[in-house]
Amino acid sequence: MSQDPSTYNGGSAVAMVGKDCVAIACDLRLGQQSLGVSNDFEKIFHYGHVFLALTGLATDVISVHENFRMKTNLYKMAEQREIEPESFANLISSSLYERRFGPWFVGPIVAGLNTKSGNPFICGFDYIGCIDFAKDFIVAGTASEQLFGMCESLYEPNLEPDDLFETISQALLSAVDRDALSGWGGVVYVITKDKVVKRYLKTRQD
Amino acid sequence: MDSINVDVGHLKKGEISMGTSIMAVTFKDGVILGADSRTTSGSYVANRVTDKLTELQDNIWCCRSGSAADTQAVADIVRYQLDLFKTMNGRSPSTRLSASIFQEICYNNKDSLTAGIICAGYDKGKGGQVFTVPLGGSMHQHEYAISGSGSVFIYGYCKENYKPDMTKQETIDFMKTSLSQAIRWDGSSGGVIRMVLLTADGVERLIFYPEEYNEELKD
Amino acid sequence: MPGLSFENFQRNEYLVNQAGFKPPRATSTGTTIVGCRFKDGVVIAADTRATTGPIVADKNCEKLHRISPKIWCAGAGTAADTEMVTQLIQSNLELHSMSLNREPRVVSAMQMLKQHLFKYQGQVGAYLIVAGVDPTGPHLFSIQAHGSTDIGYYMSLGSGSLAAIAVLERDWKQDLSKDEAMKLCATAIQAGIFNDLGSGSNVDMCVMEMGKDAQLYRSFMTPNVREKKQRNYKFARGTTAVLRQSVFDIVEVVKEEEIPVGSSDAMDVDH
Numbered sequence: 001m002s003q004d005p006s007t008y009n010g011g012s013a014v015a016m017v018g019k020d021c022v023a024i025a026c027d028l029r030l031g032q033q034s035l036g037v038s039n040d041f042e043k044i045f046h047y048g049h050v051f052l053a054l055t056g057l058a059t060d061v062i063s064v065h066e067n068f069r070m071k072t073n074l075y076k077m078a079e080q081r082e083i084e085p086e087s088f089a090n091l092i093s094s095s096l097y098e099r100r101f102g103p104w105f106v107g108p109i110v111a112g113l114n115t116k117s118g119n120p121f122i123c124g125f126d127y128i129g130c131i132d133f134a135k136d137f138i139v140a141g142t143a144s145e146q147l148f149g150m151c152e153s154l155y156e157p158n159l160e161p162d163d164l165f166e167t168i169s170q171a172l173l174s175a176v177d178r179d180a181l182s183g184w185g186g187v188v189y190v191i192t193k194d195k196v197v198k199r200y201l202k203t204r205q206d
Numbered sequence: 207m208d209s210i211n212v213d214v215g216h217l218k219k220g221e222i223s224m225g226t227s228i229m230a231v232t233f234k235d236g237v238i239l240g241a242d243s244r245t246t247s248g249s250y251v252a253n254r255v256t257d258k259l260t261e262l263q264d265n266i267w268c269c270r271s272g273s274a275a276d277t278q279a280v281a282d283i284v285r286y287q288l289d290l291f292k293t294m295n296g297r298s299p300s301t302r303l304s305a306s307i308f309q310e311i312c313y314n315n316k317d318s319l320t321a322g323i324i325c326a327g328y329d330k331g332k333g334g335q336v337f338t339v340p341l342g343g344s345m346h347q348h349e350y351a352i353s354g355s356g357s358v359f360i361y362g363y364c365k366e367n368y369k370p371d372m373t374k375q376e377t378i379d380f381m382k383t384s385l386s387q388a389i390r391w392d393g394s395s396g397g398v399i400r401m402v403l404l405t406a407d408g409v410e411r412l413i414f415y416p417e418e419y420n421e422e423l424k425d
Numbered sequence: 426m427p428g429l430s431f432e433n434f435q436r437n438e439y440l441v442n443q444a445g446f447k448p449p450r451a452t453s454t455g456t457t458i459v460g461c462r463f464k465d466g467v468v469i470a471a472d473t474r475a476t477t478g479p480i481v482a483d484k485n486c487e488k489l490h491r492i493s494p495k496i497w498c499a500g501a502g503t504a505a506d507t508e509m510v511t512q513l514i515q516s517n518l519e520l521h522s523m524s525l526n527r528e529p530r531v532v533s534a535m536q537m538l539k540q541h542l543f544k545y546q547g548q549v550g551a552y553l554i555v556a557g558v559d560p561t562g563p564h565l566f567s568i569q570a571h572g573s574t575d576i577g578y579y580m581s582l583g584s585g586s587l588a589a590i591a592v593l594e595r596d597w598k599q600d601l602s603k604d605e606a607m608k609l610c611a612t613a614i615q616a617g618i619f620n621d622l623g624s625g626s627n628v629d630m631c632v633m634e635m636g637k638d639a640q641l642y643r644s645f646m647t648p649n650v651r652e653k654k655q656r657n658y659k660f661a662r663g664t665t666a667v668l669r670q671s672v673f674d675i676v677e678v679v680k681e682e683e684i685p686v687g688s689s690d691a692m693d694v695d696h
Contacts, residue, residue: 004449005440049675097509101548102434105449126452130505132475132483145480154658166660173665196673202666221547221571245575250587253575274573279543282536318546 005105006056006127008033010181012141013043013053014172015111015122016155018164021192022120024051024111025172027143027203028185030058039184039205047072048082049112051189052092055141056106056127064104067095085112085121089131096129103127107140113191143179150175161190161197169201177204221273223247223320224258225394227356227385228269230326230336231368232349233377236405237326237334240381241269242356242389243397254397263288264409266304266327267402271354272341273320280311280321301327305337305345313343324351328404356388356395363387374403378412386419451503452482457585457617457624458499459593460554460565462578463606466634467556467563470610470645471499472585472618474625481625487643489631493518493529495639496557497631501583502570503550510551514538531557531564535574543572552582558633579609585617585624592616607632611646618648625649 013026030041044053045065052068054061071091075083083091089110096104104127111122123131124138132138137155139147150171159167169188176182186201228241241258244251258270260281266288270277284307291299305325312321323339338351350368352360364384372380382399389395399419403410417423440446455476460469471488474481490498490511496518500507514537521537522529535555542549553568567575567582579597581589592613601609610630617624628646633639669683 003446005437005446006449008446093508097505098428099430099433100505100509101429102431102437104433126477126482126505127449128451128503128505130452130475130503130508132452132486134483148480156654156657156659159659162662163659166662166664167658169665170660194674196675197670198673199670200668202668221569247569252569253577255577256575273571275539275543275547275569275571278539278573282540 006107007142007181009056009058010142010179011041011043011055011058012139012143012147012172012176012179012182013055013107013109014137014139014147014151014168014175015053015109015124016137016151016159016164016168016171017120017122017135017157018159018161020113020118020120021161021164021190022111022113022122023161023164023168023188023190024053024109024122025168025186025188026053026055026141027172027176027182028187029181029183031181034180036184042187044187044189045069047088048076049115049191050083050085050088051111051191052088053109053111053140054106055108056104060104060106064106064108068092071095082115084114084116085110086114088112089121089123092125093129093131096125096127100128107144109138109140111189111191113193118193142181143175146175146178147171161192165190165197165199169199173201173203221247221275223394224256224271224274224277224354225356225392226258226271226354227352227360227388227392227395228258228271228324228354229352229357229364229381229384230269230324230350231372231377231381232326232334232336233372233374235334235374236328236403237336238377238381238401238403239267239269239324239326240385240399240401242385242395243400244395245274246394251396256397257400259400259402261285262304262325263292263298263327265298265329265404266301266325267404268304268308268326269324269353271322276319277321277323280308280319280323283311284308298329300329301325301332301335302337302347305339308339309343309345311343312339312341316341316343322353324353326404328406330406334404352384352388354388354395356385356392359391360384360388374405382414382419386421390420450478451505452477453623454486454488454501454504454507454583455585455621455623456488456501456583457581457589457614457621458488458501458554458583459581459589459610459613460499460556460567460579461593461597461601461606461610462563462565463601463603465563466558466603466606466632466637467565468603468606468610468630468632469497469499469554469556470614470628470630472614472624473627473629473644474618474623475504476623484626485644487629489629489641491515492534492555493522493557495559495633496529496531496534496555497633497639497641498534498556499554499582501552506549506551507553510538510541510549511553514541528559530559530561531555531566532561535564535566535568538568539572539574542568542570547571554580554582556631556633557639558635563633563635581613581617583617583624585621588616588620589613603632603634607645615646615648
């Protein structure tokens with residue numbers, strides 16, 4: 001079993017920026033190495049209007065999610081408002097780095113719109129909290145290499161929400177089809193100023 | 207690894223080391239410290255103009271060899287302790303005290319430190335003095351001392367050519383020849399030769415470039 | 426660093442030693458960074474590629490960090506470490522300068538960084554070039570992860586440091602002008618960008634000059650712009666087959682609807 005813990009359960013996620021919108025997507029697989037265990041393991045969570053995808057070791061995905069649920073609730077009580085994506089990104093960064101020498105094995109992605117400016121925001125992290133600010137797309141998980149390739153070719157800036165949905169969905173679908181550890185269903189969130197649309201994709205089941 | 211020479215293989219992975227040729231020699235008017243200027247990280251020369259001669263007090267200096275990080279950290283602590291001693295007691299600390307502080311730190315932390323130090327100083331009472339604090343954390347006083355990976359090549363030369371109470375120029379020439387040979391034969395030593403002269407007149411710094419100290423580079 | 430949590434340490438040790446897992450790879454800056462002094466100032470520069478093993482994780486990351494308004498630092502090594510160590514020292518230096526009521530000094534930043542890194546015995550993988558101007562003058566230092574420091578007129582660090590130092594050793598001379606120093610640093614970084622696999626994309630630069638505000642030139646040079654796509658891969662709306670969708674008003678569910686599969690002109694997928 002000479003592999004790293006973040007590939008034990010499998011799973012992938014991706015986020016993209018469009019015109020006044022962002023999209024974030026993940027697969028639904030949870031496995032134990034080659035054995036598939038569950039096909040409804042959603043890896044995208046939201047805290048107010050900020051969305052977080054967590055790939056990596058499933059036990060840590062749940063722990064980290066619960067931890068951020070607590071932290072964002074405390075933040076909401078202290079500040080009397082929901083946390084903004086930029087602040088949430090820094091919260092994640094410092095929370096992960098706090099465990100620099102005993103890390104959570106997760107690969108988080110943040111996506112959301114800033115309520116004040118309306119600007120789309122996405123970013124990704126390594127497992128010890130180094131932020132990757134990107135203007136276009138962010139990928140994570142066991143199919144990250146495939147997702148990098150798909151996004152580099154399919155992505156274009158300033159897509160409308162409906163077009164962004166097609167682009168991110170096709171990028172995810174094609175990427176996870178070439179990863180044995182990802183797939184088994186997919187979820188896509190398209191986030192705009194006044195609504196969030198969540199879509200379950202029809203995917204291969206092998 | 208023996209008691210004088212620092213085992214570079216003992217270094218932590220990727221650590222910057224000073225595979226060094228350093229020496230300090232007492233003479234008629236005081237003491238002179240000398241060193242090469244090469245710092246290496248594996249086979250890469252990380253710095254070719256390093257200053258391995260570090261000031262602890264106006265009249266007390268040290269030559270560092272071994273891990274750059276360890277020796278800098280220890281020298282910083284010793285300098286702090288000596289400054290503290292001076293403000294608390296209103297008088298300058300002795301060369302022996304400086305070496306003793308080095309010795310204590312190096313002994314207490316012998317398992318985690320790679321530091322081979324020559325501590326030398328001048329004061330009116332004792333004149334020039336030289337102490338070595340090798341790897342295990344012992345302390346020895348000498349008339350002259352050589353250390354570092356390059357020193358193995360010049361034990362014989364130094365033993366044959368050192369004379370007590372040399373003049374300033376004789377001492378400089380002796381050290382220049384010794385260090386140039388150490389640099390010549392040791393791959394981990396190189397660059398310029400730096401010297402610091404500690405006498406009643408204060409501090410004097412000297413630098414010798416390869417074109418000057420290396421006979422083979424002369425016309 | 427006070428407050429570091431080792432809660433997961435034993436579990437992770439077990440995972441690595443007993444269960445036979447190997448630790449995952451952190452983002453590394455790969456990196457070419459350089460620094461160079463000129464007549465009355467100092468300039469530092471960096472490339473903008475971040476890597477995870479052989480994968481380019483970020484094509485345009487920022488490796489130039491502000492420690493104080495006139496003290497900047499270029500970081501190589503483990504990306505998270507360079508960022509966090511630099512943020513920590515930034516905070517501590519500001520508190521220090523407020524308590525002394527003096528402008529922060531470069532030597533203070535350097536000393537705080539080296540003592541922090543030494544304490545962690547190389548485990549915090551930050552390799553830094555610290556530069557800046559203070560009332561004492563312009564300064565340029567490099568710091569290794571184990572806590573050793575070097576002083577110099579010019580220096581390079583990171584996986585591209587060999588390519589960069591070759592340029593610096595060839596072109597550097599005493600008393601460069603500001604423009605000459607900037608040009609030299611840019612050339613050295615480009616040597617890294619083109620010849621070192623761990624470095625790439627753009628040149629970022631920061632110039633700190635006595636009596637002036639520090640100037641950050643983000644994307645000082647962009648020698649690797651991707652050619653604009655001549656055509657696109659835009660999909661027709663409805664390409665992706667959707668099982669069901671729900672619409673949220675951010676948090677509250679507004680409506681949920683089932684879309685019968687196959688009713689749309691959805692793309693054919695395997696069954």
